Amino acid sequence: MDGYWLDWAGLLLRWLHVVAAIAWIGASFYFVWLDNHLIPPQEPALQAKGVSGELWAVHGGGFYNPQKYRLAPPVLPEKLHWFRWEAYTTWLSGMALLTALYFLRPGYLVDPSVAALAQWQAVMLALGGLLLGTVLYEGVCRVFASKPVVLASLLLGLVGALCFAFAQYFAPRAAFLLTGATLACWMAGNVLWVIIPGQRRMVAAIAAQRQPDVSDGLRGKQRSLHNNYLTLPVLLAMISNHYAFLYQQEQSWLVLWLLMLAGALIRHFFNRRHHGVADWRFPLGACLLLALVAWRVAPQPAAPVVRAEGVDEVQVQRVLTERCVSCHAAKPTQAGFAAPPAGLRLDDRHAIAANAVRIHQQVVLSRTMPLANLTQMTESERQLISRWFAAQGQGGQP
Template identity: 35%
Template sequence: MSILRLHPGSDKLKFVEQVMTINPTLSEWLNLIFRWVHVFAGIMWVGTTYYFTWLDARLSEEEKAVANTGMPAQIWMVHSGGFYVVEKRKVPDLVSRTLHWFRWEAGTTWLSGLALLIVMYYIGGGAMIDPDVKDAVVACYQQLLGGRLNAFFDLSLHYYWFVIALGCVTFIGGWLVYDLMMLSRLRKNEKAFAVIAYMLLVGITYGLTRVLSGRAAYVHVGAMMGTIMAANVWMRILPAQKKMIAAINEGRKPDDALSAQAKLRSKQNTFMAVPVVFIMISNHFPGVTYGERYNWAILAVLILVGWVAAKFIRRA
């Protein structure tokens, strides 16, 4: 939206872009509260994700070790003054059992992250827009798509709303593309999937750094991966688990494909988590990350480093 204002020292009315605003003190408190919730919920989510990844790997080793003994695979652990035994069952007896779900960590992390993104970047728009980047984009737009289109939609007057819309499209589009890839045959070739996903990530990173400020571009790449992770949990993993539970309660054998689907998406969440956490802390190091001229290339390399690190962490 644009409004007419009389500029100081001028007798002419000029269109000026109008943006959302908020009381600075309120903004500071919301920033603090949402960030606190977001970080703590993220710790719980990533912690449980990696814990179950480790647990599943160890139980798989135990299953091979007791394959011909008829004994169930078990893991013994010691923590906080107690001993714990964990056993994996593919077809458990769920009658009169309390089943503990791990889902709200993901939902709370995503919702608090979205709230933080709105308060920090979308309200006011100062952190979203780099004036030099905006001028370059507007000049390119006017040169390539000027004339009648520019008269219909003057990008210089609507750039604030344009970048917000772009951010929303990044989240939704990122999830849709990822999910379509996962529903295709490509998911059966993990190496090819990883290469294509990485190339798309690099392309998105480069594109965002050419439209948003460096810091906003980094955050939106991280938010896109966080959205994919949360959507994996709520839209694919949990529904698959509910179908498996329904099958057991009805006396049917659970579909192994549902289990494999949930496991693969959970595995990919562990790989995305490492670069997402890096992006969260990169705000404190602008000189070597988003503030650099080749900020997109730096993030591209560090995403790759994060994936390699995740591979070793998963084996620890």
């Protein structure tokens, strides 16, 4: 598809995806918060009705008094609100976005230095990974549903295995996204296959004046809690794309896993705090993990550059023309680009000289560019840019 229209599709889908996700996660956070703050009602009338907890809140100029029933109200209200389209919209727009950004743009999924896959193979493998990861999650949850601690440990291991597995086949940037997308499939699957059907059965039981099955409620609660812990890790994976220092690493899968763990620890702190327990070990542990990762992925101080008298500007220009100009030109030739990304053109001497700091930053320090190394820049070319930059000014300050 023409790059310009693909960009529009990407923009609109991303907009929808973010808004739907805010609605989903917002509702999910709100209900966890609500559940954790309920207090048993004092009024005998409420107790007699089967209300197990209630809460008072003021918001947007009004007072609210939600009540939670021990199992279900004796009679179903006429209008019962369900929360599911937020989740489905988030998932559907996310898959469409994945298609627009990765599946329809050759080269973003595949990094030949990781695995030499054809684009169609990479797409099939990505879809297979999403599916297999989700089936494994469902299987583990079913077998170990009654052992929450074992289940949590197994899921932590499964997340690590996914981080690792995707990193073996895909460009690191895509691997991060696919890992996040798999966890997002778990979350949407929990809503579609467990929480909503369970609620349907409960509602049907009440309508038929039968006692609803407690296990439906418990299973729904467990999956809803999983979703709660998955939120921060998934969001991290989704925004990680902008931070090449995370994924352009030898062991990028470990970086992702540790960051996801930090997200879950932070979430755990808030869940406990809702109950009045502020256990600072959890955020502290998360901070230590983040610090460890930050220290581990910090750019190595550039190797001392021999004062480079002989760096030939023409040579630098030739390298940039070969490796960058397919995107960074007034009319990019790279499929999927309609305008020079970041407004940056590198197709003439003056632009190159004026952007030396940015070029050095992106090519040598963060190694973000060429994007996903689509144009296969070599190590010695990066060293050339490093020497050129150092030679530009005294001590590397052009």
